[in-house]
Amino acid sequence: MSLLAVAGVTKRFGGVVANRDVTFEIRPGELVGVIGPNGAGKSTLFDLITGFERPDAGTVRLDGRDVTRLRPDEISRLGVARTFQKLRPFPGMTTLENVMIGAFQKTSDVGAAREAARAALAAVGLADRADAHAGGLSTGQRKRLELARALATGPRLLLLDEVTGGVDQATVPGLVRLVRDLHATGLALVVIEHNMRVIMDIAQRVVALQLGEVIADAPPAEIVRDPRVIDVYLGEAWRA
């Protein structure tokens, strides 16, 4: 059975249709990329899955259970973690404290949460910044912090909104390796990514959005040959 099943989801903001009849599934342990031009509805789709927005039509199911109307914190507690495109650290708290907020989902004990948070920071390579204030971290470090925070909740499904967006080229390989390592642990991931080289490299399957609609859902090798995807997104350079 699928871990996540999005069926016929539509979301309108006033006259703008952000998502139209979006349907796709994520199986346990899968790594799926989501691509599409700016405004295609990628981040809205994440908001709909994680309860930050409610769809006007359609359902979101987790393990077959309808979670369409649940609040973000309830969905988080069902094992779905996310990062935000516009990073949202708790700036007045230390890096470690930031991650502890996620870790408290598994334990109410402060000491245990601190240990779990240290482990999550080590996993993303931020252990040396544990006591730094989150507001003072670089963009790359804040991306890792959001990842650590999400991981500390102990998710089964992780939604990453732009892994490499906004960071310098030197930082990209490290972040990509991190995503690969997470996938290797059996975690299911859905990754929004603009860097096509990255997405083609790591994703097992790619969902392409255009104006809120799914125009393709296929393995990367097929996506790059799909005429509609090439037209709306990849451009002439990819037409072999």
Next chain:
Amino acid sequence: MVKRTALLALLAAVLVFPAVFTLPFPRHVMIMIFLYGSLAVAWNILAGYCGQISLGHAVFFGIGAYTSTLLVARAGLTPWAGMAAGAALAVVFSQAVAFPVFRLRGHYFAIATIAVGEIVQTLVINWDWAGGARGVFVPIKRPDSLWNFQFHESKALYYYVALGLLLLGLAVTRWLERSRHGYYFRAVREDQQAAASLGVNVAREKHRAIAVSAGLTALGGTFYAQYIFFIDPESVLSLSLSILICLVAVLGGVGTLWGPVVGAAVLVPLSEYTRVWLGGTGRALDVVIYGALIMVIAVLQPAGLVGLAARLGRGRRG
């Protein structure tokens, strides 16, 4: 270790203070420091840690004052029962009013709390059974007794009760700081959406914060009524009281354990002594000095006096 020793020394000094200073005035100043300190500590739990700036805390103070006073004056109960009832009522009221008010964020939340305060004050002004605008006297009972919560001979027992209230507030804050909820409060203050995405039930944490804050504030209200023997809507339900509670905490440093106490220790003597020295020259002069002080602090050190002390400490070490 040094810090612990210093705190114990401070506590010992505070405990023996009434034995050394036997005149009523110094004791009164200390009692006011404890009272306003405890109110600011309570406010700080909601505003400093959870980030919900309330300008309506006089409502909870007034509920504490009116509940105990009316139960004493109309039903002959001991003020201690009234204190417990007042705290319970303040918690219940906070939960009811929180549902609509917490839907608002930032400035809008603060404005809504002002509105709630004004509504409650207006209702009590027009409520004759509760004394209306004329207020209510606490019936004087002699001799002094702990049961009646009245100490006319000496302020020493008031002193220790007020100190107890402050220590209770500090203990609750310390406990929260070291519990999961304290961390959740701060996460809610920093970013509600990010907190929700990590599994924090934001609404429930806010309700928890205002419940604790309201209950502690109401205890102070009962103490005030038993200490002053007279309450009216102006003295215990006014916007200026709500703002004063906020000022004390902001001056000392919001979101810190000791900030509100430091704020009270600076502002209360300033107010009491300017009142004594400059009394008759115009009632507002102490308020002018307050205002100037708050502006200086806000411009130079937004983290309050506690933040200033931390910065000076770092400077010396560095």
